[in-house]
Amino acid sequence: MSLEKQDDFDHRTWLKRKDLTPIETVFLTALIYIDKRLRIVDYLELLEDAYYKVNLQMPKSHTEQYDLDNKFWYWYPLYSLGFFSVLAYIVAAVSGALLGFYYSPSAAGDPTVAYQSVKMIMQDVQFGYALRSIHRWAAQIMMAAVFLHMLRVYFTGSYKEPRELNWLLGIILISLSMVFGYTGYLLPWNQLAFWAGQIGVEMALATPIVGEWGAQLLFGGFTLGQATLVRMYILHVFILPFVVTALIALHVGIVWVQGIAEPH
Ligand code: HEM
Numbered sequence: 001m002s003l004e005k006q007d008d009f010d011h012r013t014w015l016k017r018k019d020l021t022p023i024e025t026v027f028l029t030a031l032i033y034i035d036k037r038l039r040i041v042d043y044l045e046l047l048e049d050a051y052y053k054v055n056l057q058m059p060k061s062h063t064e065q066y067d068l069d070n071k072f073w074y075w076y077p078l079y080s081l082g083f084f085s086v087l088a089y090i091v092a093a094v095s096g097a098l099l100g101f102y103y104s105p106s107a108a109g110d111p112t113v114a115y116q117s118v119k120m121i122m123q124d125v126q127f128g129y130a131l132r133s134i135h136r137w138a139a140q141i142m143m144a145a146v147f148l149h150m151l152r153v154y155f156t157g158s159y160k161e162p163r164e165l166n167w168l169l170g171i172i173l174i175s176l177s178m179v180f181g182y183t184g185y186l187l188p189w190n191q192l193a194f195w196a197g198q199i200g201v202e203m204a205l206a207t208p209i210v211g212e213w214g215a216q217l218l219f220g221g222f223t224l225g226q227a228t229l230v231r232m233y234i235l236h237v238f239i240l241p242f243v244v245t246a247l248i249a250l251h252v253g254i255v256w257v258q259g260i261a262e263p264h
Contacts, residue, residue, distance in 0.1 A: 081149035088142035105233040158261035183236040
């Protein structure tokens, strides 16, 4: 059914037709109301058109290519690892946002506040122990899934033309996921965190030419302190979530447009 656009078209009379069920009438009234103001039907049609045009350019699926009918290919479960990474990422994001209600990076120049707040989450907050465990496990499971997903893409040759850009985007994603993990690891400001931070500063300082500048930028100086923790905190909760979410959306969007590759 097409929604008429002429000025003399009377929607009210048209909607009173006998053959419409009450649900259809409510749906169409809402659709016409929104469409009159935002022209969504036009834009949806444009989007649909673009989608089909792009899809025509895409290679055949594995099933079509090898004329497999609907036979189950036994490597297919490994094709779910990318989606599994997305799920783990969502669990980490939601549990992380909840942890954010209780965690505090530092106060008045005292980074031990962070350690105290994690201790409080573990001991006093209802389900705090579970929340922190879910966040930590989700992050680790995500890293494992992303790595295995990369192996799947590599061994099925799915990185080849026309998917090279998505492979490069994947490299950026796995690198940023590691930075995500590292910045989160430092947040409890316990012994593990402190010494992992120390290794980070020393690695930065050992880098030729840009070492000192890198240590200043990332760790807030040559020794660990409140500036280090606040930098890690802002990266972990303010910058990386937006950047990584946007890049995952782009990565999955490209898969949607290109279709899944047949194994080479
Ligand atoms: C945050 C990390 C990542 C997420 C959430 C993610 C998500 C996904 C998803 C959902 C798919 C659809 C197919 C599938 O599930 O296997 C996919 C495909 C793909 N991914 Fe990733 N991915 C990530 C990291 C990577 C990495 C590290 C690489 C490689 C360096 C990569 C390269 C690709 C390529 C080339 C495809 C297309 C594969 C095909 O068409 O068969 N991705 N990704």
